[in-house]
Amino acid sequence: xxxxxxxxxxxxxxxxxxxxxxxxxxxxxxxxxxxxxxxxxxxxxxxxxxxxxxxxxxxxxxxxxxxxxxxxxxxxxxxxxxxxxxxxxxxxxxxxxxxxxxxxxxxxxxxxxxxxxxxxxxxxxxxxxxxxxxxxxxxxxxxxxxxxxxxxxxxxxxxxxxxxxxxxxxxxxxxxxxxxxxxxxxxxxxxxxxxxxxxxxxxxxxxxxxxxxxxxxxxxxxxxxxxxxxxxxxxxxxxxxxxxxxxxxxxxxxxxxxxxxxxxxxxxxxxxxxxxxxxxxxxxxxxxxxxxxxxxxxxxxxxxxxxxxxxxxxxxxxxxxxxxxxxxxxxxxxxxx
Numbered sequence: 001x002x003x004x005x006x007x008x009x010x011x012x013x014x015x016x017x018x019x020x021x022x023x024x025x026x027x028x029x030x031x032x033x034x035x036x037x038x039x040x041x042x043x044x045x046x047x048x049x050x051x052x053x054x055x056x057x058x059x060x061x062x063x064x065x066x067x068x069x070x071x072x073x074x075x076x077x078x079x080x081x082x083x084x085x086x087x088x089x090x091x092x093x094x095x096x097x098x099x100x101x102x103x104x105x106x107x108x109x110x111x112x113x114x115x116x117x118x119x120x121x122x123x124x125x126x127x128x129x130x131x132x133x134x135x136x137x138x139x140x141x142x143x144x145x146x147x148x149x150x151x152x153x154x155x156x157x158x159x160x161x162x163x164x165x166x167x168x169x170x171x172x173x174x175x176x177x178x179x180x181x182x183x184x185x186x187x188x189x190x191x192x193x194x195x196x197x198x199x200x201x202x203x204x205x206x207x208x209x210x211x212x213x214x215x216x217x218x219x220x221x222x223x224x225x226x227x228x229x230x231x232x233x234x235x236x237x238x239x240x241x242x243x244x245x246x247x248x249x250x251x252x253x254x255x256x257x258x259x260x261x262x263x264x265x266x267x268x269x270x271x272x273x274x275x276x277x278x279x280x281x282x283x284x285x286x287x288x289x290x291x292x293x294x295x296x297x298x299x300x301x302x303x304x305x306x307x308x309x310x311x312x313x314x315x316x317x318x319x320x321x322x323x324x325x326x327x328x329x330x331x332x333x334x335x336x337x
Contacts (some may be wrong), residue, residue, distance in 0.1 A: 003045055005029070005037055016041055041181065062086040062095060062124075065131040069198040078119045081107060082127075092131050100124050110250075112267065146265045147274040147306050150315040156266070157218075159259035164252040167231050171268060173215020173323060175275030175293050178268045180209075182239040182248060184230045191216060191224075194326035198294065207294040214321045276304035278323045281312040288324070 003025055005020035008198070013028045014037035029040040034283040065081050072075050085103055103124065104116040108263065111119075160168055170181055180198045194216050196209045224230060229238040239248045249268065257266050272293075280289050286301070295301040312318060316322055 003041060005034070005041055013037070016044055020045060036178075060092055060125065060131060061088060062090045063088050065092050066127045067129045069130045075123075075126070078123045079127075082120070082123060084220050092128055095128065142331055144307065146263075146270050147277045147308075148270065150267070150312075150319045150321065152260070152262060153274060153321070154319055155260040156256055156262060159256040160311065161252060161256070162222055163232075164235060164249060166218060167249060168253070168256075168268075168271065169215045169218035170211060170231070171271040172275060173218070173321070174209050174211035175272055175279065175323070176209055177272060178242055178248070180294075182229070182231055183241050184220055186225055186227050186230055189219075189224070189230055191219070204297060205294070207291075208324050209294065210292055212323045212325055213320065213325075216326075230246070270312060273304050273306065276301070277306040277308050278312065278321075280305045281308040282316060282322060283324050285324075292324075 003016055003020050004173070005014045006017050007014050011028075012032050013030055014032070014034060015028050016025045018025055025044065027044075029037040031037040031040055050321070063086065066079055066083050070079055081296045082103070084109055100121055104120040107120055108116045143246065157165055157168060157172075167181060170176075174181070174196060177199065178202070183200070184196060184198075188199070190196065194211050194213065196211060197206070198209055199206045219230075231239060233239060233248075254264075257264075258288055276289060276293055279292065282288065284287075286298070286305075289295075289305060290298060293301060293304065295304075
């Protein structure tokens with residue numbers, strides 16, 4: 001029986017009924033105007049025929065295919081959130097490019113495009129390709145290449161309002177992630193030794209970070225709370241902690257970035273890349289880079305360390321922002337309440 005439209009008594013919307021390609025239909029079009037309902041009907045007919053062409057796997061739900069994918073490959077990262085998003089009824093044949101983009105916007109509204117690619121689009125495509133027996137699609141490496149020169153970094157700092165300047169200085173001087181910075185409690189910040197304890201990191205390991213003397217002076221200039229979170233919103237509240245954060249200060253950061261004449265490719269996470277590039281350019285100490293940056297995988301640390309020109313260490317020294325030098329290195333340890 002071909003598909004057709006019907007409007008049950010007492011119902012506002014037109015419904016699709018019938019059977020096509022072995023699949024029974026009885027569902028609302030969500031449309032009360034017939035010509036609009038006819039467009040929905042045509043779409044459902046096309047999708048049903050595509051499932052028939054793609055084969056029996058196309059009749060599986062995303063949840064089913066994701067479970068099979070995890071069992072076969074052992075890869076589970078990011079899957080739970082995707083399974084919950086698509087629910088128990090979404091068929092893989094119904095997951096179009098538009099649906100994938102929609103999922104990215106819904107699940108990672110404040111995230112960078114590279115994060116959406118890595119945590120949403122790539123795993124969805126992996127499940128779809130595994131279900132249909134296709135090879136994984138080649139993916140562009142979204143490795144960030146941007147880092148700030150000393151002149152750019154100083155221009156950014158000078159363009160910041162005092163509260164944002166404190167955060168930017170700490171990120172630049174410690175190399176930590178924005179999420180780590182926003183989670184720092186006052187008792188984890190050791191001003192007398194330029195050390196900061198990060199109880200959590202992206203790889204799951206806690207580590208003791210260090211921040212340079214220049215960053216310490218910036219923190220003292222703005223002032224520190226006696227207890228609780230170190231960095232607070234303009235309303236004096238703790239920042240909401242997000243995975244792959246940075247959006248919490250996006251408005252203030254972008255305003256300063258634009259004022260400093262920097263482009264939209266400069267985001268808060270660029271400060272971590274900048275720190276890694278400066279640290280290695282000054283020290284050539286890759287082991288120290290991994291320890292201070294909290295990396296467990298040397299390949300990841302190497303992604304952050306950019307090839308820098310020979311003049312960089314001298315320029316860093318000139319502006320007084322040697323990121324590897326802490327207050328203990330400079331012989332200025334003192335008790336700071």
